[in-house]
Amino acid sequence: MRSRPDPDCVVVGAGPAGALVAHGLALKGLWVVLVDREVHPRWKVCGCCLGARGASVLRDRGLAAVVDSLDGRRPSRLDLRVDAQRVTLPLSGTLVVSRTALDAALLDAARDAGVTVLEGWSATLGSTATGHPAPILHLRRGDEAQQLDARVVVAATGLTPLPARAGASTPQIRVGHQSRIGLGAVYDAHTAGSLRPDPDRVVMLAGPAGYLGLSVLEDGAVNLAGALDPDAVRAAGGMEATVARLLTRAGLALPDAPPRHGWKGTPALTRSATRPGAPGLFLVGDAAGYLEPFTGEGMSWALESAAALTPLAAEVVERGWCPADLGRWEALRRRxxxxxxxxRTVSWLTRSPRRMHAALKLLAWTPGLSRSLIRRATGPTPLPPPRLLQDDSA
Ligand SMILES: Cc1cc2nc3c(=O)[nH]c(=O)nc-3n(C[C@H](O)[C@H](O)[C@H](O)COP(=O)(O)OP(=O)(O)OC[C@H]3O[C@@H](n4cnc5c(N)ncnc54)[C@H](O)[C@@H]3O)c2cc1C
Structure with missing residues (x-):
């Protein structure tokens, strides 16, 4: 079935990057279809720490109400632990909120802006239609199928490359040598046992197999997310066994009860696209490249690059694709x-416990350095204090 008339833009992937591009293009009066293979609200592997940089992108795009409505926590401490050694650093401006809540709120905002949302549909790139260079998108949901032929396609599919049919022009994805894999789980508050950190802290544990972050979500559940070396996972006999070893080294233990979500792994984390798109196609967010999650910057990168792409994608819808557009997007994205x-430095440090021990000592001795590193990772703008709901002083 071919749907008519055709949208101006199809965005594939309703994570932070896709939802923000779709929202921005709809506000410019374009007809945008946002497709996701999952149905929100959905759980996703993530450390769930939204840095101040990411939050301020949302505020700048008129989405302050979304940020303020999220019932997240604002921890003031980051505990870094390597085995028994630990250092506590001040943390400011980080909002811990489940991806279930954040992504659903961004999707609602896109819908409110006029975006047509198709959930539960998996997209595949086809070849180019006649008339303009953007590839046709083939959508499938169970036995149902449809095609969308837009002027511009935005692939915001995270770590899973948008599949392509034979003949489709699509960039190659290069996976980094020795890339780690991501993993995550969520434990209910009453089953988390020794894993439940002080809600005012984010805890990062590092060991020879990789690292794991622990934080408390808005409903008290404990979120765990990390990055492991695949060889270590194979040698330990699986993800849970590797995590159990990492926890034991830090004096913690996996709960006996099963998690609410997970354990779930991700594809290899360190990756980059050979080009950030193809004629009529832009890659944005993790789909264009990702490194590792230790510094909790992924969502900020995704939101910043989505905000940067929006005016260019709108321009291409209006005047048609020209070959220089890919170079312009590459330059914008890099900036x-x-x-x-x-x-990159943190990733190198975490590959050697000896280097990690030395780094922890350095951070403990030089509070100025740790403050500036945290500011660099999360962003300089602290989130405003929680709103005063009732003024008792009157
Ligand atoms: C272990 C781990 C911990 C992390 N911790 C943090 C953290 O604390 N803070 C932080 O800022 N970042 C963190 N990140 C990074 C962050 O999760 C990502 O950078 C961010 O989600 C990227 O957003 P995105 O919109 O590009 O992609 P995603 O959020 O991955 O969204 C992609 C969407 O595309 C959909 N999709 C994929 N393929 C198709 C298809 N063919 N058809 C239709 N839909 C499709 C998916 O269902 C998904 O909804 C972490 C990542 C990992 C792996």
Whole structure:
């Protein structure tokens, strides 16, 4: 079945990047279809720490009400632990909120802006239609199928590359040598046992197999998310066994009760696209490239790059694709996400417990350095204090 008339833009993937691009284009008066293979609200592997940089992108795009409506926590401490050694750093401006709540709120905002949302549909890139260079999208939901032929396609599919049919023009994804895999789970508050950290803290444990972050979500559940070396996972006999070893080294234990969500793994984390798109197609967010989650910057990168892409995608819808657009997007994206030196350095440090021990000592001795690193990772703008709901002083 071919749906007519055709939208101006189809965005595939309703994570933070896709929802924000779709929202921005709809506000410009374009007809946008946002497709996701899942149905929100949905759980997703993530450390759930939204940095101040990401939150301020949302505020700048008129979504302050969304940020304020999220019932997240604002921890003031980050505990870094390598085995028995630990250092506590001040944390400001980070909002801990479940991806179930955040992504659903962003999707609602996109819908309110006029975006047509198709949930439960998996998209595949087809070849180019006649008339304009954007690829046709083939959507499938169970036995149902439809095609969308838009002027611009935005792929915001996270770590899963948008599948392509034979003949479709799509960039290659290069997976980094020795890339770690991500993993995550959520335990209910009453089953988390020794894993439940002080809600005012985010805890990061690092060991020879990788690292794991623990935080408390808005309903008191404990969120765990981390990155592990696949060889260590194989040697330990699986993800849970590897996590159990990491926890034991820090004096913690996996709960006996099963998690509410997970344990679930992700594809290899460190990746980049050979080009950030193809004629009529832009890649944004993790789909264009990702490194590792230790510094909790992924959502900020996704939101910043989505905000940068929106005016360019709108321009291409209006005047049609020209070959220079890919170069312009490449330059814009590089300027937005930068060279990500902090996470590259942290990734290198976490590959050696000896280096990690030395880094912890350095951070403990130089509070100025730790403050500036945290500011660099999360962003300089602290979130405003929680709103005063009732003024008792009157
Ligand atoms: C273990 C771990 C911990 C992390 N911790 C943090 C953290 O604390 N803070 C932080 O800022 N970032 C963190 N990140 C990174 C963050 O999760 C990502 O950077 C962010 O989700 C990227 O957003 P996105 O919109 O690009 O993609 P995603 O959020 O991954 O969204 C992609 C969407 O595309 C949909 N999709 C995929 N393929 C198709 C298809 N073919 N058809 C239709 N729909 C499709 C998916 O269902 C999904 O909804 C972490 C990542 C990992 C792996």
């Amino acid at each position: 937005t996400v930068g060279s990500r030196t902090l996470i």
